Amino acid sequence: MRQSIRDWFDERVGLDIFERMLQKPLPKRGAWFYTLGSATLTLITLQFITGAFLMFYYVPDGEFAESSIRYITEQVRYGWYLRSMHRWSANLLFIVIGLHIFRVFVSGSFKRPREMTWIIGAFIFWTVIGIGLTGGLLPWDSNAHWIGTVFGNTLSYFPLVGRFLRSALLGGEHVGTLTLTRFYALHVWVLPLVLGILITLHLYLIRKHGLFGSVIEYRDQIRALEAQGVRRESIIVTKMTPDETEPFYPAQVFRDSIIAFSLITLVSLFSTLFPFSPYRGEEPPPTRIIPRPEWFFWSVDEWLMYFPGKLIPIGLVLITLFFLFLPFIPFVERHPEVSPIRRPVSTIIGAWVYLFIIILAMMAGARIFNY
Amino acid sequence: MNQTAEEPIGRRHFMERAILSIFGAIGVMLTPPILGYILSPVFRIREDLSQSTRWAPVAPVSEMETVGDLPRTFDVPYRVKEGWRVRETSRQVYAVRKGGELALFSTFCTHLGCPTAWDDAKRMVICPCHGGLYNNFGEVIGGPPPRNLASLEYKVENGVVYLKDPANVYEVGWKDPRKRA
Numbered sequence: 001m002r003q004s005i006r007d008w009f010d011e012r013v014g015l016d017i018f019e020r021m022l023q024k025p026l027p028k029r030g031a032w033f034y035t036l037g038s039a040t041l042t043l044i045t046l047q048f049i050t051g052a053f054l055m056f057y058y059v060p061d062g063e064f065a066e067s068s069i070r071y072i073t074e075q076v077r078y079g080w081y082l083r084s085m086h087r088w089s090a091n092l093l094f095i096v097i098g099l100h101i102f103r104v105f106v107s108g109s110f111k112r113p114r115e116m117t118w119i120i121g122a123f124i125f126w127t128v129i130g131i132g133l134t135g136g137l138l139p140w141d142s143n144a145h146w147i148g149t150v151f152g153n154t155l156s157y158f159p160l161v162g163r164f165l166r167s168a169l170l171g172g173e174h175v176g177t178l179t180l181t182r183f184y185a186l187h188v189w190v191l192p193l194v195l196g197i198l199i200t201l202h203l204y205l206i207r208k209h210g211l212f213g214s215v216i217e218y219r220d221q222i223r224a225l226e227a228q229g230v231r232r233e234s235i236i237v238t239k240m241t242p243d244e245t246e247p248f249y250p251a252q253v254f255r256d257s258i259i260a261f262s263l264i265t266l267v268s269l270f271s272t273l274f275p276f277s278p279y280r281g282e283e284p285p286p287t288r289i290i291p292r293p294e295w296f297f298w299s300v301d302e303w304l305m306y307f308p309g310k311l312i313p314i315g316l317v318l319i320t321l322f323f324l325f326l327p328f329i330p331f332v333e334r335h336p337e338v339s340p341i342r343r344p345v346s347t348i349i350g351a352w353v354y355l356f357i358i359i360l361a362m363m364a365g366a367r368i369f370n371y
Numbered sequence: 372m373n374q375t376a377e378e379p380i381g382r383r384h385f386m387e388r389a390i391l392s393i394f395g396a397i398g399v400m401l402t403p404p405i406l407g408y409i410l411s412p413v414f415r416i417r418e419d420l421s422q423s424t425r426w427a428p429v430a431p432v433s434e435m436e437t438v439g440d441l442p443r444t445f446d447v448p449y450r451v452k453e454g455w456r457v458r459e460t461s462r463q464v465y466a467v468r469k470g471g472e473l474a475l476f477s478t479f480c481t482h483l484g485c486p487t488a489w490d491d492a493k494r495m496v497i498c499p500c501h502g503g504l505y506n507n508f509g510e511v512i513g514g515p516p517p518r519n520l521a522s523l524e525y526k527v528e529n530g531v532v533y534l535k536d537p538a539n540v541y542e543v544g545w546k547d548p549r550k551r552a
Contacts, residue, residue: 146500152484171412171413176453176458291499291500
């Protein structure tokens with residue numbers, strides 16, 4: 001019976017493609033590190049699911065947005081839970097994505113022939129930032145209003161096109177009625193659609209090239225090849241098969257499932273213990289408002305503080321260049337060496353950048369909470 | 372392949388060109404309307420402003436006369452037109468007496484537009500976002516703000532002080548677009 005059902009589908013769908021995917025041999029060593037990507041995917045999926053259901057009640061209009069969220073968190077059964085899941089999982093997503101990028105960078109997994117995987121990954125990162133940014137406005141409380149204002153005004157400092165960018169994004173020169181619907185459309189449809197397409201491409205490329213495998217084995221093989229007199233430039237990391245492999249299913253799927261389960265449990269636990277409910281409370285008088293950006297924007301917030309007056313555009317352009325630079329990393333560091341120890345300059349720069357971002361964020365946090 | 376020399380290549384070449392042209396044409400047909408649609412509000416900013424409150428009442432002159440050389444905050448209610456909606460809202464302004472003359476200036480920090488507040492104990496205007504500091508006349512004394520708090524135009528009519536164009540946004544950024552640089 002089971003076999004005949006399988007055959008029925010195989011004839012019409014072609015199951016062999018999927019079976020080959022599941023059987024794809026993967027390196028055994030370091031396999032737990034390679035669950036960070038699937039952890040990211042897990043949280044993004046959770047965002048799609050919880051977000052879709054929040055849309056059942058949320059109204060993207062200045063007059064009703066706040067009451068509709070209040071209704072979700074206070075009246076709808078498990079509304080507080082879904083909303084908290086959406087927010088906690090968003091928070092966790094930025095941590096996991098940061099770790100994933102760091103792992104890929106340090107282990108040199110972006111090297112030939114995986115450049116496109118890295119580039120699309122960078123686009124995914126941009127898209128996720130965009131979704132986080134637009135989502136922050138949707139609660140439409142005073143904090144959201146000022147976050148939108150600060151963001152729009154930040155854009156306005158871009159040389160030449162700044163003021164145009166601000167009006168194009170906000171739908172006017174200030175945060176208002178038209179801003180909310182724009183951010184809503186971007187948050188729930190435009191950017192998630194882009195994200196879906198990018199993730200599909202990312203996964204296709206990962207399947208094509210296989211998981212990266214163990215740095216240690218690659219290092220030994222690069223050494224052996226160099227000893228044979230092979231020129232470094234002509235060594236392609238992917239051509240080397242790590243000694244020990246096993247099929248993707250079930251071993252890696254098992255690891256991924258454990259991670260997915262732990263993450264969702266964690267999000268669920270946080271949502272239950274620290275729900276984003278009741279709502280942020282009564283609107284404070286305008287003089288008492290202290291706009292607080294989401295923590296994942298703290299480092300940017302702090303960075304911009306160090307460029308006063310006429311220097312503001314410089315700080316802004318520098319940080320934009322930093323984000324624009326991310327996809328080009330594979331073309332800057334081109335040698336085949338993948339071991340973090342044997343490419344110390346890259347490792348140190350990467351570690352310093354992360355440390356710098358974390359320190360900036362902590363300084364911003366201290367400033368924001370001590371004010 | 373039983374290919375004659377020129378003909379099938381020419382046909383193939385033609386179709387490749389045609390495919391490119393077809394999708395190019397589709398792109399050209401769709402892009403301008405979509406861009407225009409998205410950017411529509413950008414081109415209506417002047418129009419929206421002209422349908423918002425032009426002169427908003429701040430306070431009676433008698434009350435303004437009690438203002439000294441330390442800024443006092445006033446709530447200014449006004450109507451703002453945003454696309455399809457006209458909305459009642461309000462904003463704040465500082466009033467201060469500078470050299471015997473009444474001056475109104477914006478509460479929005481010129482750095483990134485956060486709402487500032489007068490701190491009585493520290494005797495300065497403080498922006499909570501990035502620590503911009505201004506003195507009692509709204510002049511920058513510290514932090515990242517690129518210029519002084521924007522001075523606002525007002526008029527006195529029938530014993531009431533009116534603020535000009537409360538919905539206009541020229542109070543943030545390092546240039547005041549009203550002034551020709």
